[in-house]
Amino acid sequence: MKATLSQIEAFYWITRLGSFRAAAMQLNLTQPTVSLRIHNLEESLGVRLFKRAGRKMRLTDDGTTLLPDVGSMMQLAGQISARQRLVDPLHGRLRLGAPASIALGCMAELLGTLEKRDARFDVALTIEKSSILQRRLNEREIDVAIVVEPDVKPHVRVAPLGIMKHAWFASPRLSLARRWIGPADLMPHQVFTQPEPSNLMTLVMTWFGSAGLEPKRLGTCDSISVIARLTAAGEGVSILSPAILGTELCLGKVEMLKTRPTLVRPRLYLAYQADKVGHGMKLVIQAIRDCVIGSSLLARR
Amino acid sequence: MKATLSQIEAFYWITRLGSFRAAAMQLNLTQPTVSLRIHNLEESLGVRLFKRAGRKMRLTDDGTTLLPDVGSMMQLAGQISARQRLVDPLHGRLRLGAPASIALGCMAELLGTLEKRDARFDVALTIEKSSILQRRLNEREIDVAIVVEPDVKPHVRVAPLGIMKHAWFASPRLSLARRWIGPADLMPHQVFTQPEPSNLMTLVMTWFGSAGLEPKRLGTCDSISVIARLTAAGEGVSILSPAILGTELCLGKVEMLKTRPTLVRPRLYLAYQADKVGHGMKLVIQAIRDCVIGSSLLARR
DNA sequence: TTTCATATATAGGGAAATCCTATCATTCAA
DNA sequence: TTGAATGATAGGATTTCCCTATATATGAAA
Numbered sequence: 001m002k003a004t005l006s007q008i009e010a011f012y013w014i015t016r017l018g019s020f021r022a023a024a025m026q027l028n029l030t031q032p033t034v035s036l037r038i039h040n041l042e043e044s045l046g047v048r049l050f051k052r053a054g055r056k057m058r059l060t061d062d063g064t065t066l067l068p069d070v071g072s073m074m075q076l077a078g079q080i081s082a083r084q085r086l087v088d089p090l091h092g093r094l095r096l097g098a099p100a101s102i103a104l105g106c107m108a109e110l111l112g113t114l115e116k117r118d119a120r121f122d123v124a125l126t127i128e129k130s131s132i133l134q135r136r137l138n139e140r141e142i143d144v145a146i147v148v149e150p151d152v153k154p155h156v157r158v159a160p161l162g163i164m165k166h167a168w169f170a171s172p173r174l175s176l177a178r179r180w181i182g183p184a185d186l187m188p189h190q191v192f193t194q195p196e197p198s199n200l201m202t203l204v205m206t207w208f209g210s211a212g213l214e215p216k217r218l219g220t221c222d223s224i225s226v227i228a229r230l231t232a233a234g235e236g237v238s239i240l241s242p243a244i245l246g247t248e249l250c251l252g253k254v255e256m257l258k259t260r261p262t263l264v265r266p267r268l269y270l271a272y273q274a275d276k277v278g279h280g281m282k283l284v285i286q287a288i289r290d291c292v293i294g295s296s297l298l299a300r301r
Numbered sequence: 302m303k304a305t306l307s308q309i310e311a312f313y314w315i316t317r318l319g320s321f322r323a324a325a326m327q328l329n330l331t332q333p334t335v336s337l338r339i340h341n342l343e344e345s346l347g348v349r350l351f352k353r354a355g356r357k358m359r360l361t362d363d364g365t366t367l368l369p370d371v372g373s374m375m376q377l378a379g380q381i382s383a384r385q386r387l388v389d390p391l392h393g394r395l396r397l398g399a400p401a402s403i404a405l406g407c408m409a410e411l412l413g414t415l416e417k418r419d420a421r422f423d424v425a426l427t428i429e430k431s432s433i434l435q436r437r438l439n440e441r442e443i444d445v446a447i448v449v450e451p452d453v454k455p456h457v458r459v460a461p462l463g464i465m466k467h468a469w470f471a472s473p474r475l476s477l478a479r480r481w482i483g484p485a486d487l488m489p490h491q492v493f494t495q496p497e498p499s500n501l502m503t504l505v506m507t508w509f510g511s512a513g514l515e516p517k518r519l520g521t522c523d524s525i526s527v528i529a530r531l532t533a534a535g536e537g538v539s540i541l542s543p544a545i546l547g548t549e550l551c552l553g554k555v556e557m558l559k560t561r562p563t564l565v566r567p568r569l570y571l572a573y574q575a576d577k578v579g580h581g582m583k584l585v586i587q588a589i590r591d592c593v594i595g596s597s598l599l600a601r602r
Numbered sequence: 603t604t605t606c607a608t609a610t611a612t613a614g615g616g617a618a619a620t621c622c623t624a625t626c627a628t629t630c631a632a
Numbered sequence: 633t634t635g636a637a638t639g640a641t642a643g644g645a646t647t648t649c650c651c652t653a654t655a656t657a658t659g660a661a662a
Binding site for chain 1: 302303305306307309345346347348363366367370371373374377378380381382384385389419579580581583
C-alpha cells in the first residue's frame with residue numbers, strides 16, 4: 001500500500017491541533033475516519049506514528065522525524081491547488097439568487113453539494129421573485145441566479161435548466177383529489193397565490209381564464225412557504241411545485257389535484273455574469289444543474 | 302474534488318516519459334486509467350494541463366507552471382516512504398525458499414501479490430526439499446521459507462500456516478476414480494514419487510504400510526512437475542497436492558482418487574530469520590499467508 | 603487515397619477503498 | 633463512582649477506482 005495525500009493531511013492536522021477529534025472537525029470528517037487514515041498511513045510506512053499518552057496521543061520518534069517533510073508536503077499541496085484561485089474571478093464570495101419556490105426545493109441540497117465538492121464560498125443568498133433577480137443580475141449585484149423566463153442584458157449569460165413542474169394542491173379535507181378538477185370546480189374555494197407581478201399569479205389567472213372564469217376568492221401572500229402552510233391547513237387551494245411539499249405529501253397533509261386543463265409549464269433558466277466565468281463558476285453551474293435535476297422541480301422531459 | 306497523490310504521480314511520469322502510455326507502463330496501470338487521473342486532476346485544478354499536439358500531448362502553459370511543484374512533491378513523497386527502508390533489515394533483496402510442491406501451487410501468485418502491495422524486492426528463489434531449505438535457513442542463506450515440519454536453530458522463527466491437502470491422482474484412462482481405492486487396488490500400478498528422503502515418499506510408504514503392503518512398482522523422480530506430467534499422461538499414479546494440478550483437473554486429464562485409508566496430512570510452516578523482522582518481512586509473511594490460504598494447498602480446517 | 607500503427611478518450615461493470623453510524627474501551631476529573 | 637472526553641472497532645452503504653472493450657484521431661506506409 002502507498003501513502004496518500006489524505007493520510008498525510010490527517011497526520012498534519014492531528015499534529016497541528018493536538019487530537020484526532022479536532023483534526024476530524026477541521027477536515028469535515030468523523031473521528032473514526034481519521035483514525036483509519038492514520039492506521040493506514042502507519043501500515044504503509046511500516047512505522048507507528050502515535051502512542052497513547054493518557055487519553056491523548058503523543059507522536060513517536062518516527063512520527064516526529066516525519067513531521068518536517070509532511071509540513072512541506074502540505075504546503076506544496078496548498079500551492080498546487082491554490083494556484084488557479086488567484087486567477088478565478090469567482091473567488092471567496094458567491095452571490096446567488098433564486099425564487100423562493102426553487103430555493104425551498106433545492107437550495108439546501110445545493111449548498112451541501114458545493115461543500116461536498118470542495119467549492120467553498122461565502123454565500124450571499126438573495127431570495128426574490130424572478131423579475132427582481134433579473135434586475136439585480138442586470139445591475140451586476142448577483143453572480144448567478146435561477147430564474148423563470150429571463151430577459152437580460154448581454155453581460156448576463158443564460159442557459160436552460162428545464163421545464164418546471166407545477167400542480168394544484170389542496171388539503172385532503174376538501175376531498176378534491178379523487179376526480180378530474182376544472183376551473184369551475186375550484187370556484188367555491190379560497191385560492192392562495194403570490195401578488196402581481198408573479199409567475200404563480202399568471203399561472204392561476206391563465207388557468208381560470210382558459211374556461212372564461214376568474215377565481216372568486218383570491219388570497220395573496222408573498223411568501224411561498226406560508227402559502228404551503230395555509231394549503232396544508234386546509235385554508236385554501238394553491239398552485240405549487242411538488243418539490244417544496246415533500247414532507248407534507250408524504251404525511252398526506254396535502255394532495256396533488258388532477259386538473260384539466262393542464263397548467264402552463266414555465267421554463268427555468270440559469271443566468272450568470274459572463275465575466276465571472278472561471279473554474280469556480282463552472283463548479284457552481286454544474287452543482288445547480290445536478291441539484292435541480294435531482295430535485296422534483298422539473299417535469300420529466 | 303481534491304488533487305490526490307496518484308493524480309500528481311501520473312502527471313509527473315507523463316511529463317518525464319513523454320506519453321500517457323509510457324507513464325501507464327511505469328505505474329503498472331492501463332492507459333485509460335492514466336487518462337482518467339489526468340482528467341480528474343484537470344477537473345480539480347480547474348485548468349487544462351495537456352493539449353493535443355498531433356498524436357502526442359503537449360503541456361499547456363498552466364501545466365508547465367505546475368511542473369516544479371509537482372517535482373518537489375514527488376521527491377518529498379519518495380523521501381517519506383523511503384525513510385523506513387533505511388532501517389528495514391530486509392531491504393532490496395529477498396531470499397525466499399519453498400518446496401516445489403508449494404512453489405508450483407502459489408509462487409506465481411505470491412510474487413504478484415508482493416508486487417501489488419508495493420513490496421518490491423530482487424527475489425532469489427530457492428526451490429528445494431524442506432530438509433535442504435531447513436539447513437539453508439540454519440546457515441542464514443535464506444530469509445524466509447515455506448517448509449514442512451521444520452526443526453531449526455533459535456535464530457530461525459517458525460509459524461504454522463495450516464495442514465496440507467494431498468491426494469492420490471491418476472489419469473482417467475486407468476478408471477480408478479469411480480470407487481474407493483485402498484493400497485491393494487494400487488499394487489498393480491506404477492507409482493511415482495520423490496526419492497528418499499522426502500515427504501512424498503514418506504506419505505506413499507505410510508499409506509501402503511498401513512495395509513501391511515509395499516508398492517510393487519515404485520518410480521522416483523525429483524521433479525514434482527515431471528511427476529504431474531507423467532501422471533496426466535497415464536504413466537502411473539502419484540500422491541500430489543491438488544493445487545499444482547489446477548489445469549489438468551479442469552481439463553479432465555487427471556482425476557482425484559477417493560482413497561482409504563486417508564492420507565497423512567503434513568503441517569506447513571513459515572520459517573524466517575528472527576533478525577530480519579521489520580516492515581519488509583511483515584509484508585512478506587502476510588503475503589505468504591494470504592497466498593497459501595488463497596490457494597488450494599491447505600485442507601480446510 | 604487507403605490502410606495500418608500509434609496514441610488518447612469514452613463507456614460500463616465489477617472490485618476495492620472510503621466513510622459513516624453505532625458502539626465499545628480507556629482515562630481523567632469532578 | 634460517575635460523567636465527559638478521547639480513540640478504537642465493527643458493519644454496512646456509498647463512492648471511487650481501475651480494467652476491458654471500443655471509439656476517435658493522427659501520422660506513416662502502401
